[in-house]
Amino acid sequence: MKQTNTSIRIPMPVRYLINAALIVLLWFILSSLMRSGAITNYWTGIIIMIGINIILAVSLNVATGYLGQLPLGHAGFMAVGAYAGGIFMRAVPVQEFLRAGNAGASVPYILIALLISALTAGIFGLIIGIPALRLRGDYLAIITLGFGEIIRVVLTNIDSVLGFDFTFGSAGLKRIPKYSSFTLVFICVVLTCFIIHTVMKSRHGRAILSIRENEIASESVGVNTTYYKTFAFVLSAMLAGVAGCLYAGYIGSLYPSTFKFMKSIEILVMVVLGGMGSMLGSVLSATVLTVLPELLRSVADYRMVAYSLALVIMMIFRPKGLMGSYDFSLSHLLEKGLCAVRLLFGRKSSEKKGESRE
Amino acid sequence: MSRTPRPKTKLVPQPTTNYLPERDADKRPILETRHLGIDFGGLSAVSDFNVAVGPTEIAGLIGPNGAGKTTIFNLLTNVYKPTRGTILLDGIDTAGKSTTEVNRMGIARTFQNIRLFRQLSVLDNVLIALNNETRYSALSAILRLPEYWRRERIARDRAMELLSIFDMQPLADQPAGSLPYGAQRRLEIVRALATNPSLLLLDEPAAGMNPSETSELMDNIVKIRDTFQIAIMLIEHDMNLVMGICEVIGVLNFGRIIAKGTSDDIQSNPLVIEAYLGKKKEG
Ligand SMILES: Nc1ncnc2c1ncn2[C@@H]1O[C@H](COP(=O)(O)OP(=O)(O)OP(=O)(O)O)[C@@H](O)[C@H]1O
Numbered sequence: 001m002k003q004t005n006t007s008i009r010i011p012m013p014v015r016y017l018i019n020a021a022l023i024v025l026l027w028f029i030l031s032s033l034m035r036s037g038a039i040t041n042y043w044t045g046i047i048i049m050i051g052i053n054i055i056l057a058v059s060l061n062v063a064t065g066y067l068g069q070l071p072l073g074h075a076g077f078m079a080v081g082a083y084a085g086g087i088f089m090r091a092v093p094v095q096e097f098l099r100a101g102n103a104g105a106s107v108p109y110i111l112i113a114l115l116i117s118a119l120t121a122g123i124f125g126l127i128i129g130i131p132a133l134r135l136r137g138d139y140l141a142i143i144t145l146g147f148g149e150i151i152r153v154v155l156t157n158i159d160s161v162l163g164f165d166f167t168f169g170s171a172g173l174k175r176i177p178k179y180s181s182f183t184l185v186f187i188c189v190v191l192t193c194f195i196i197h198t199v200m201k202s203r204h205g206r207a208i209l210s211i212r213e214n215e216i217a218s219e220s221v222g223v224n225t226t227y228y229k230t231f232a233f234v235l236s237a238m239l240a241g242v243a244g245c246l247y248a249g250y251i252g253s254l255y256p257s258t259f260k261f262m263k264s265i266e267i268l269v270m271v272v273l274g275g276m277g278s279m280l281g282s283v284l285s286a287t288v289l290t291v292l293p294e295l296l297r298s299v300a301d302y303r304m305v306a307y308s309l310a311l312v313i314m315m316i317f318r319p320k321g322l323m324g325s326y327d328f329s330l331s332h333l334l335e336k337g338l339c340a341v342r343l344l345f346g347r348k349s350s351e352k353k354g355e356s357r358e
Numbered sequence: 359m360s361r362t363p364r365p366k367t368k369l370v371p372q373p374t375t376n377y378l379p380e381r382d383a384d385k386r387p388i389l390e391t392r393h394l395g396i397d398f399g400g401l402s403a404v405s406d407f408n409v410a411v412g413p414t415e416i417a418g419l420i421g422p423n424g425a426g427k428t429t430i431f432n433l434l435t436n437v438y439k440p441t442r443g444t445i446l447l448d449g450i451d452t453a454g455k456s457t458t459e460v461n462r463m464g465i466a467r468t469f470q471n472i473r474l475f476r477q478l479s480v481l482d483n484v485l486i487a488l489n490n491e492t493r494y495s496a497l498s499a500i501l502r503l504p505e506y507w508r509r510e511r512i513a514r515d516r517a518m519e520l521l522s523i524f525d526m527q528p529l530a531d532q533p534a535g536s537l538p539y540g541a542q543r544r545l546e547i548v549r550a551l552a553t554n555p556s557l558l559l560l561d562e563p564a565a566g567m568n569p570s571e572t573s574e575l576m577d578n579i580v581k582i583r584d585t586f587q588i589a590i591m592l593i594e595h596d597m598n599l600v601m602g603i604c605e606v607i608g609v610l611n612f613g614r615i616i617a618k619g620t621s622d623d624i625q626s627n628p629l630v631i632e633a634y635l636g637k638k639k640e641g
């Protein structure tokens with residue numbers, strides 16, 4: 001315990017540099033392994049799906065873990081983002097660029113597609129969030145649940161209303177250019193985590209957390225709770241839209257049935273298993289819950305059973321989730337590592353490194 | 359909305375100002391209520407509540423359990439919508455304002471059943487109350503612009519300064535929920551003060567405190583009034599505290615004011631003895 005005042009603190013700018021270096025290193029290792037073929041195309045696909053699911057989980061975590069609401073329509077925002085991005089990318093000549101191996105020329109279009117997806121999903125978030133979040137209580141759960149289903153029905157049937165092909169209904173929106181490369185998804189994951197982290201470690205994030213902690217107290221100290229609830233919810237929706245856009249560019253064809261209620265629940269399970277309010281938890285459980293079903297293809301039919309079992313077991317043994325509300329910081333881990341090293345070698349007060357975790 | 363923000367009180371260098379034993383008659387009251395009342399279903403929880411609180415006054419509100427004291431605080435902060443009557447804060451009607459807006463107009467409060475942001479640190483609890491004066495956009499935060507660092511540092515310094523009222527700086531990094539009871543009550547006061555109020559409402563600030571903590575709290579309440587030059591209205595069952603520091607005391611019974619005056623007036627009032635002190639002797 002006395003070791004706490006001797007603990008190592010890495011100064012801020014250095015922390016950012018270390019984090020950036022570690023992230024670039026991770027990208028470099030993964031992409032070289034992919035280029036050399038050590039990671040097969042099959043596994044590259046799974047890694048891309050992991051990235052998309054990480055974005056979905058950490059963005060949902062903003063609304064559940066940080067804001068303390070229970071949205072049940074995250075797949076709806078993903079669908080909005082996916083279709084918005086997909087329809088745009090089919091309309092612009094990206095397919096030709098990609099086929100010609102001219103990926104550079106498609107970059108501006110990809111950026112625009114991501115922006116369109118985020119904005120469209122964000123607008124839907126705003127339309128749903130404003131009425132639902134004015135009220136205290138569980139209205140958001142019910143309204144978002146309805147929204148998720150309505151979006152799916154609209155995507156299936158809108159063509160017959162419009163009178164021309166727009167979403168291609170249940171036949172599916174096909175031949176979307178496959179622009180979601182590993183690098184693009186990786187950058188989006190890093191940016192998403194960075195944005196959420198920096199927002200949460202600011203006055204805006206603290207206001208969001210205060211609503212989760214005690215809404216009445218939050219109002220009593222002048223926090224505009226309606227504004228911040230809407231802010232968090234729209235941020236969550238926008239990032240889900242980005243995930244949808246990446247999904248469209250990875251899978252190449254979209255069907256309304258992909259974005260069923262169960263997809264929302266899958267994302268929610270990732271957040272709950274990882275620990276509400278823990279970004280590291282969401283990242284880990286999104287990874288595990290993407291890889292596991294791939295490894296256990298033979299028992300894929302029982303996936304929902306496995307999910308519910310995992311949840312029940314978790315609630316019994318770790319009710320606060322895998323990571324509790326412990327948050328994500330590479331340099332924090334590094335500090336602890338340095339501390340442990342110093343304790344082991346610097347002085348002879350050995351075997352105390354476990355305690356510095358508390 | 360037209361309240362001009364009061365200049366921030368510097369805590370450390372300023373010497374204790376002269377204590378004004380009676381409120382200035384020439385100054386406009388910071389709070390005035392007229393025929394304030396609320397019904398819950400058939401029950402009239404508060405009725406015909408009229409007070410005027412001077413800008414640097416310490417006022418006390420006492421009364422037996424269930425008399426309606428907390429309900430009055432909830433009315434003043436617009437947590438409840440009054441059935442009847444008007445609330446004037448510095449001359450401005452607060453009807454139709456949200457709790458958030460009322461706080462920005464100058465009323466801050468603590469809660470009888472403590473409402474801290476329990477999982478957040480002591481420092482964060484105060485920083486949240488400083489949210490409105492810590493102005494930078496979400497974009498500045500994401501890009502970590504110099505503005506972000508500067509405003510965060512200012513807010514942090516101010517929070518630490520406010521925590522120093524109760525010597526709580528060493529607790530800054532602890533989760534608020536892990537503090538002992540007395541410290542939680544003190545943190546609620548600091549958090550309320552952080553919103554730079556002109557009227558501070560304290561709901562049973564000494565509840566759960568031992569006698570030495572209570573007497574320290576009494577000194578601190580007077581100190582807060584003197585340094586911040588604000589009005590304080592408090593609900594308390596501890597008669598030593600109320601009689602010791604309140605310049606005016608209102609006694610509430612069944613939602614009605616049955617007596618109002620200085621501690622001497624109250625102690626000799628037969629109605630009060632019957633309704634409140636008398637009951638206490640029996641039980
Ligand atoms: N939201 C509410 N709905 C219905 N009745 C309420 C509500 N809030 C308070 N009351 C009733 O109003 C009356 C006054 O309650 P209040 O909490 O103001 O008492 P109090 O004077 O603060 O008592 P205590 O000293 O126990 O804190 C009580 O009879 C209570 O049951």
Ligand SMILES: [Mg+2]
Pocket residue numbers: 427428429470
């Ligand atoms: Mg009460």
